[in-house]
Amino acid sequence: MITSHSDTALLVDLDETDKQLLRLLQTQARMSITELAERINLSATPCARRIKRLEDAGIITGYHTKTDAQKIGYPLAVFIAISMDRHTAERFEQFESKVQSFDEVVSCSIVTGRTEDYLIKVRVRDMAHYEEFLLHRLNRIEGVAQVHTSFELREVFSRSVV
Incomplete structure (x- = not known):
C-alpha cells in the first residue's frame, strides 16, 4: 500500500x-x-x-556492482564542503549538473547545519589527482565561492537503509 x-x-x-x-x-x-x-x-x-x-514503487532503483576503490586505483576518499556565491535555483541546478559529470564524485548532497551548501565525496588516485580535480575542475564551476576539504582516514562501514 x-x-x-x-x-x-x-x-x-x-x-x-x-x-x-x-x-x-x-x-x-x-x-x-x-x-x-x-x-x-x-x-x-x-x-x-x-x-x-x-x-x-521506486524502492528498488537499480542493481549495482560494489567495487573496492583501493584495488582499482582510487584509494583516497575526500569529503568536500562547498559554499555557493548565490542561492538561486539556476545556480544550484548548474552546479549539480556539472558536478554530476565528474567521474570522481561518488555522492553529492545539499546540507544544512553548516555554512556550506553542498557536501560531496570524491575518490581520487592520489594528492596530485585531487589537486587537478580541485583547481582545474571543481573551483572552475561558476558560483563555487569556497571549499573546505576533509580526507577520509578509514571508512568504518557503509550500508543501505534496510
Missing part, C-alpha cells in the same frame, strides 16, 4: 518479508529469484511479484 505523507514523499508499507528481500538484494543482487524465494520462504512467483512491486 502506498501512502502520501507530503507532496514530495510517498511511503510504501513494507512487511518483514519485503525487508528481508531488500536486505538480501542489497548484499547479493545477483541471487536468482529461486534462491531469494527459498531464503524468505516463498515460492518463486510471489517473490518475483514482490520484487516487481518494489521496483514499480
